[in-house]
Amino acid sequence: MSAGTFTPNPGAAPVSRMILAQAGLETRMLLRNGEQLLLTVIIPALLLVLFSAVDIVDTGAGRSVDFLAPGVLALAVMSTAFTGQAIATGFDRRYGVLKRLGASPLPRWALMAAKTLSVLVTEVLQIALLTVIAFALGWSPQGNPLSVAALVLLGTAAFSGLGLLMAGTLRAEATLAAANLVFLLLLVGGGVIVPMEKFPGAVQSALGLLPISALSDGLREVLQHGAALPWGDVAVLAAWAVLGLGAAARLFRWE
Numbered sequence: 001m002s003a004g005t006f007t008p009n010p011g012a013a014p015v016s017r018m019i020l021a022q023a024g025l026e027t028r029m030l031l032r033n034g035e036q037l038l039l040t041v042i043i044p045a046l047l048l049v050l051f052s053a054v055d056i057v058d059t060g061a062g063r064s065v066d067f068l069a070p071g072v073l074a075l076a077v078m079s080t081a082f083t084g085q086a087i088a089t090g091f092d093r094r095y096g097v098l099k100r101l102g103a104s105p106l107p108r109w110a111l112m113a114a115k116t117l118s119v120l121v122t123e124v125l126q127i128a129l130l131t132v133i134a135f136a137l138g139w140s141p142q143g144n145p146l147s148v149a150a151l152v153l154l155g156t157a158a159f160s161g162l163g164l165l166m167a168g169t170l171r172a173e174a175t176l177a178a179a180n181l182v183f184l185l186l187l188v189g190g191g192v193i194v195p196m197e198k199f200p201g202a203v204q205s206a207l208g209l210l211p212i213s214a215l216s217d218g219l220r221e222v223l224q225h226g227a228a229l230p231w232g233d234v235a236v237l238a239a240w241a242v243l244g245l246g247a248a249a250r251l252f253r254w255e
């Protein structure tokens with residue numbers, strides 16, 4: 001046994017390992033939170049089953065599930081990247097968790113990267129579950145999976161930016177109320193369940209510029225109609241991503 005075999009070697013772990021560890025913690029905390037599971041998993045699944053099985057809304061020609069599945073996938077992305085992340089981050093900020101983590105060896109940008117990675121892991125689980133349910137209901141998706149992945153990533157970036165902006169500028173209680181209110185409003189007016197054609201022309205044009213509308217419409221173009229990457233929807237999502245993430249980076253308050 002040579003000298004120095006058991007000599008301590010203090011120091012921070014590599015940033016990549018810290019990000020993975022923090023992302024794992026964030027994911028486990030989300031999956032253990034019944035309120036978050038209700039929002040991110042149970043509500044989208046129930047909406048998909050209910051509106052596919054019962055003819056409540058006229059979704060046009062074809063089976064209801066072919067129209068509803070892409071919209072519910074978009075809703076799942078919004079529920080995790082925006083609503084869930086805004087609420088969780090807002091209360092982390094209120095209770096001083098972000099302040100304490102900011103004083104740790106984990107850089108602040110790495111903490112946000114870990115939160116984003118946790119969101120992506122959760123979305124993969126959501127999409128897998130909702131896809132299985134949709135297939136059981138007779139869904140026949142079309143299109144290129146890479147186009148779907150590109151839309152989901154852009155939608156995640158857009159909603160994450162908006163969620164972090166809300167969590168970093170409002171009080172936790174205000175974030176809780178506002179995030180849930182926005183979720184309900186976009187569920188109704190974002191083309192998730194009710195086709196955009198049902199709204200008046202002027203309202204329809206305005207609603208089409210929302211990130212949830214762009215994501216649900218883009219996913220529907222690819223998965224229902226087999227279209228290539230819908231560049232108009234991509235542009236809307238990219239614009240929201242740049243604006244949201246840029247504003248969050250500039251205005252986010254850690255305390």
